[in-house]
Amino acid sequence: KRLAGVRARERLGAGLFAEIDGHEVRIGNVQGVGCLAEWASEGAEELARHGRTPVLLTVDGRVELLLGLGDPLRPDAQDTLLRLVDLGYDLAVLSGDHPATVEALVRQTGVEFVLALGGVTPEQKLEYVEQWVKERPVVMVGDGVNDAAALSAASVGVAVHGGAEASLQAADVFATRPGLTPVWRLIEGSRRSLGVVRRNLVFSLVYNAVGATLALAGVLNPLIAALLMPLSSLTVVTSSFRSRSFKT
Structure with missing residues (x-):
């Protein structure tokens, strides 16, 4: 039936x-x-251990429904993360999901993270990123409303x-294609561009x-020197044009 007098936030x-x-x-x-309630708490823990995010529906403080939501690990996740580790990047996960869910996800990747935290609020994400930025450049990758502040505070938000x-x-930066491969290509292309510069x-x-x-x-007279001067700029432009940094 149609609900009347609904106020939501x-x-x-x-x-x-x-x-x-x-x-x-x-x-x-x-x-x-x-x-x-005990049954809801135990059920949420069980879902989290299997890599699902517990979502609860309560009415007047009483749990009426418990669901487990989750996405499978993207096929390119492990390969992308391993490449980043090989380049010397430190990987960290800051998630609002249940800590057990984050732990299960990290195990699936088979990649070593310097930090993997669940149950992190948007404010806490921002605090972590602001602290890291003081020590080193930080690339933050996110997709949710909860990530917006941290994305803005990072050295590069993706x-x-x-x-x-x-x-x-x-x-x-906005990755127009699904998966983590675009993130890897962005970082790889950026490093290549810096090398060209x-x-x-x-x-x-x-x-x-x-x-x-x-x-x-006195080996070069002024006229020849003036003619050779633009050659430097032309060489730099040609070199940059031939060195495509980003793959499509």
């Missing part, structure tokens, strides 16, 4: 809260619901395909230093 990292026909209804995670609007607005800088410095030395020594 969302609390980040907790779930949805509404008043329906005089009853308080909540749909959210364990942290958002609060104190649970919003993935299918993410919430808030995360897209907060991120510096450094190479061009070294070439320009050496070229100009040699040219200036020859001109001062």
